[in-house]
Amino acid sequence: MCLPGCLMLIGPSMVTGAVGESLSVHCQYEEKFKENDKYWCREQLFKPCDKIVETRGLEREKAKGRVSLRDHPSQLNFTVTLRNLTVEDEGIYWCGIHVTWAKDGLLLFDPIFRVVVSVSPASALTTASSSESSTRTLGPPTSLPAHTRPSTTGQETSELRPKLRSLLSSIHFLLLVFLKVPLLLSMLSAVLWVNRPLWGPRGKQCQPGSKSQ
Structure with a gap:
C-alpha cells in the first residue's frame, strides 16, 4: 500500500514559469515502475484528479x-x-504511475506526487524583446506633416511671371488715367490761364504786362 507522497515517486514540490514561456517537471520513480504507464493530472475540487496526458503500454x-x-x-x-x-x-x-493488481501486487493506490505550478506575468526581458521586435516589424510611427508653405516649382514661377506683368501694366494704366492725366490737364490749364489775352475797358485786347491808356 502506497499513500500520496511516498518515496516510490518524487519530484519538485513547486515549479514556476512565466506567461508565454515553457516549464518542465521531472518526476523520479523506482526501477520496478519502468514499464508502468505514467501520467500527469490536475487536481479538481471534490473530483478525481483529471488526467491530462498519459502513456500507454510501450x-x-x-x-x-x-x-x-x-x-x-x-x-x-x-x-x-x-x-x-x-x-x-x-x-x-500530480505526477502519477498507474499500477495493477496483477503486476504490482499489494499496491492499492497509484504512486503520485503533488506539484504546485505557479505562473507569473511575462518577464520584463520578454516584454522588451517583443516590443523591440514589434518596432522592427512595424517601423517608426508616421508623424503628421507640419504646416509649411507650399513649394513653388519652376514651372509655376514661369506661369506667374506673365500674370505679374499684366497686373503691373494694369496698375500703371490706372495711375496714368487717375493721376498723370489730371495732372497734365491741370498744368495745361495753368499755362493757358497765364497766357490768356487781357481786354481793356473799351474792348481792346491787351497783352499781359502792358498798361491800358
Whole structure:
C-alpha cells in the first residue's frame, strides 16, 4: 500500500514559469515502475484528479495540446513539459504511475506526487524583446506633416511671371488715367490761364504786362 507522497515517486514540490514561456517537471520513480504507464493530472475540487496526458503500454512519449510527457526508463524518470503558459495553467498537479493488481501486487493506490505550478506575468526581458521586435516589424510611427508653405516649382514661377506683368501694366494704366492725366490737364490749364489775352475797358485786347491808356 502506497499513500500520496511516498518515496516510490518524487519530484519538485513547486515549479514556476512565466506567461508565454515553457516549464518542465521531472518526476523520479523506482526501477520496478519502468514499464508502468505514467501520467500527469490536475487536481479538481471534490473530483478525481483529471488526467491530462498519459502513456500507454510501450509508449515513451505522449502529447495533448500544450502538454507533453516523455518517459526515460533508462534514467528512471519522466518529464512533463507545459508550453506557452497562461495564467489559467496555475494550479495543483500530480505526477502519477498507474499500477495493477496483477503486476504490482499489494499496491492499492497509484504512486503520485503533488506539484504546485505557479505562473507569473511575462518577464520584463520578454516584454522588451517583443516590443523591440514589434518596432522592427512595424517601423517608426508616421508623424503628421507640419504646416509649411507650399513649394513653388519652376514651372509655376514661369506661369506667374506673365500674370505679374499684366497686373503691373494694369496698375500703371490706372495711375496714368487717375493721376498723370489730371495732372497734365491741370498744368495745361495753368499755362493757358497765364497766357490768356487781357481786354481793356473799351474792348481792346491787351497783352499781359502792358498798361491800358
